[in-house]
Amino acid sequence: MNIKNVSQMPVAEGKSVQQTVELLTRKLEVLGAEKQGTFCVDCETYHTAASTLGSQGQTGKLMYVMHNSEYPLSCFALFENGPCLIADTNFDVLMVKLKGFFQSAKASKIETRGTRYQYCDFLVKVGTVTMGPSARGISVEVEYGPCVVASDCWSLLLEFLQSFLGSHTPGAPAVFGSRHDTVYGPADTMVQYMELFNKIRKQQQVPVAGIR
Amino acid sequence: MAGPLSVGVNLEAFSQAIGAIQALRSSVSRVFDCLGDGLRNRETLEGREKAFIARFRDNLHSVHRDLHELERLSNLVCKPLENHPLHNSGLLSLDPAQDKTPLYSQLLQAYKWSSKLQCHAGLAAGLLNQQSLKRSANQMGAPAKRRPKAQPTMLLLPPQYVDDVISRIDRMFPEMSIQLSRPNGTSAMLLVTLGKVLKAIVVLRSLFIDRTIVKGYNENVYTEGGKLDIWSKSNYQVFRKVTDHATTALLHYQLPQMPHVVVRSFMTWLRSYIKLFQAPCQRCGKFLWDGLPPTWRDFRTLEAFHDTCRQ
Numbered sequence A: 001m002n003i004k005n006v007s008q009m010p011v012a013e014g015k016s017v018q019q020t021v022e023l024l025t026r027k028l029e030v031l032g033a034e035k036q037g038t039f040c041v042d043c044e045t046y047h048t049a050a051s052t053l054g055s056q057g058q059t060g061k062l063m064y065v066m067h068n069s070e071y072p073l074s075c076f077a078l079f080e081n082g083p084c085l086i087a088d089t090n091f092d093v094l095m096v097k098l099k100g101f102f103q104s105a106k107a108s109k110i111e112t113r114g115t116r117y118q119y120c121d122f123l124v125k126v127g128t129v130t131m132g133p134s135a136r137g138i139s140v141e142v143e144y145g146p147c148v149v150a151s152d153c154w155s156l157l158l159e160f161l162q163s164f165l166g167s168h169t170p171g172a173p174a175v176f177g178s179r180h181d182t183v184y185g186p187a188d189t190m191v192q193y194m195e196l197f198n199k200i201r202k203q204q205q206v207p208v209a210g211i212r
Numbered sequence B: 001m002a003g004p005l006s007v008g009v010n011l012e013a014f015s016q017a018i019g020a021i022q023a024l025r026s027s028v029s030r031v032f033d034c035l036g037d038g039l040r041n042r043e044t045l046e047g048r049e050k051a052f053i054a055r056f057r058d059n060l061h062s063v064h065r066d067l068h069e070l071e072r073l074s075n076l077v078c079k080p081l082e083n084h085p086l087h088n089s090g091l092l093s094l095d096p097a098q099d100k101t102p103l104y105s106q107l108l109q110a111y112k113w114s115s116k117l118q119c120h121a122g123l124a125a126g127l128l129n130q131q132s133l134k135r136s137a138n139q140m141g142a143p144a145k146r147r148p149k150a151q152p153t154m155l156l157l158p159p160q161y162v163d164d165v166i167s168r169i170d171r172m173f174p175e176m177s178i179q180l181s182r183p184n185g186t187s188a189m190l191l192v193t194l195g196k197v198l199k200a201i202v203v204l205r206s207l208f209i210d211r212t213i214v215k216g217y218n219e220n221v222y223t224e225g226g227k228l229d230i231w232s233k234s235n236y237q238v239f240r241k242v243t244d245h246a247t248t249a250l251l252h253y254q255l256p257q258m259p260h261v262v263v264r265s266f267m268t269w270l271r272s273y274i275k276l277f278q279a280p281c282q283r284c285g286k287f288l289w290d291g292l293p294p295t296w297r298d299f300r301t302l303e304a305f306h307d308t309c310r311q
């Protein structure tokens, strides 16, 4: 499994989301990266139905059901800080049948779509994050194929990110630090997307700086 | 004086011995003739049996006599031959037809050439050793007397010796595992797994490394038939580059008289890739150059450099 780092690129001052994405992709093309198709990651939030909760003021856990175009036959179900389930795409049908236990949160669907770029052994995916009709932010995923242990290549990834994100480089995601020496898996990528989406959802209330 | 004389005596004994062999063969064939003819026609059955047994006994006696004579002569023939300085090839010099078959002079010529070649090869190896790596020479843990000295038949090292050398190297480096297999007869193939960084296929001919291919830890190294795939390249540019450098290293680490040192030096060098993704370039201090990490490792210091940053 290839190491991937998912991070958020803030919208440049005085620019729209679309303009910032264009700026970013142009930088990649100048670097020598080649276009290689498109990608899409989506996420829907479910919460446990009120009827199944205990009486002692238990709060329902949130569950995220996600799809990734890189794994077209799989469906991912994640809890925050919890386990990640990788299932067949049939899982969506199952969720409908489990309506009594898990209910889809209204208008919770969030997704990112964009272009894939190949540069040497790096695969870069720049996506526009949308919730409903509005563009909310930018996601940048960098994949490095040759390395299988995330903590081994973080410095290297960071240097690569700096080469086109400039000063907006992210801190190391949890997967890159805590679990030393474990082999990176698809679930690690989905957790990163889930955290990114949650961050962008929370920004909803606060007006995004720089948008005029 | 002793040489020609003894040869002359031998020739005498030889012709006698050949005569004795002929006599023996005819007496033996008489025995079988007699057996084949069986009982000849006589008046009484008793007379027939008597005559047959008498003939048979006579024949066996003559076989015994001839065999005894041959044994006596063969003792005369063998002894001086063993002492000839050139062993059997010395007999070629006795061939009187020198013009038609000049084998003996050709043999002497070839022998001179081969001893000259060995002498020159020894001198060349001595000179090359002075130029070679101090590191590999110093690493020789084994005492001097255990080193195999000047082996002209290096390609014929027994498989057991190769196995021993490889397993000793395997034990030397805990983060490196070496799997030895012999899918194509006597030549060994090694699958080297270095941490969770890379896998290298090393093809040996005796103890000489013929070819090496480096691939990613998560890449497939087997063909569909389950054999080690020694031809296909890595999908990643970084490992294709490392493969190129490893091939260069094969040419660099040369010590024809001590192939096990070469294998060990190569493995020591290969082991430095354990930090392939973690070591910045020692020259420019960066991780990436043209999208690649520092793929070059110095042969002496094992320091990491970008391909373009090495001297």
Ligand SMILES: [Zn+2]
Binding pocket: B281, B282, B283, B284, B285, B286, B289, B305, B306, B309
């Ligand atoms: Zn450099």
